Amino acid sequence: MLNRRTMLAAMLATTASATRAPADNGMSRIPAYAFSFAALSGDDIRLAAFTGKPLLVVNTASLCGYTPQYAGLQELWSEFRERGLTVIGVPSNDFGGQEPGGTSEISETAHHQYGVTFPIAAKAIVTGPKAHPFYKWAAEARPKEVPKWNFHKYLVGRDGYIAEVFPSAVEPADTRIKTAIARALADT
DSSP states (O other), X not given: OHHHXXXXXXXXXXXXXXXXXXXXXXXXXXOGXXXXXXXXXXXXXXXXXXXXXXXXXXXXXXXXXXXXXXXXXXXXXXXXXXXXXXXXXXXXXXXTTXXXXXXXXXXXXXXXITOOOSOBBOOOOOSSTTOOHHHHHHHXXXXXXXXXXXXXXXEEOTTSSEEEEEOTTSOTTOHXXXXXXXXXXXXX
8 A cells, every 4th residue: 555655646746747847947838929019009019920930029118228229129120130030129117217108208219219110019017926928927937037127138039938038238239149149040
């Protein structure tokens, strides 16, 4: 009887650890492509439309010292768009109240001041319990690499999972970002 209980407990422990393995490896079973953002324009940005293509998702702000990174993000978009990269800006007021405006103010900064043509989401929460589902998912996958300020960058690979994370201070033109994007575009 003791041997059966021991065997049953061992089998249950093995089954439980096998079902937890993806989360323990920093990988959620749900890919990024399962999420969508309300767009600044009023439509939706459905990540499923980019299935199999890398995404660079960046929380942005109009009144931040890093706001000039919009220009660098636009350059990345221009350089890698034809090869399959999509850049998505996600305005957020989470850090320092640096995105206090509404749609027209965000559009003025992104589109008119910096010439952004990549998709911009409507303002969203990116940290804490009320965070947008994408950011909750990313925090679960990479708990030590959550946004700590504006212009935090998540590179999602072709497989739909986070390939690289770059903090705010890493400029879009940085070799590390361009190399990671090139690698993500080359992955099949």
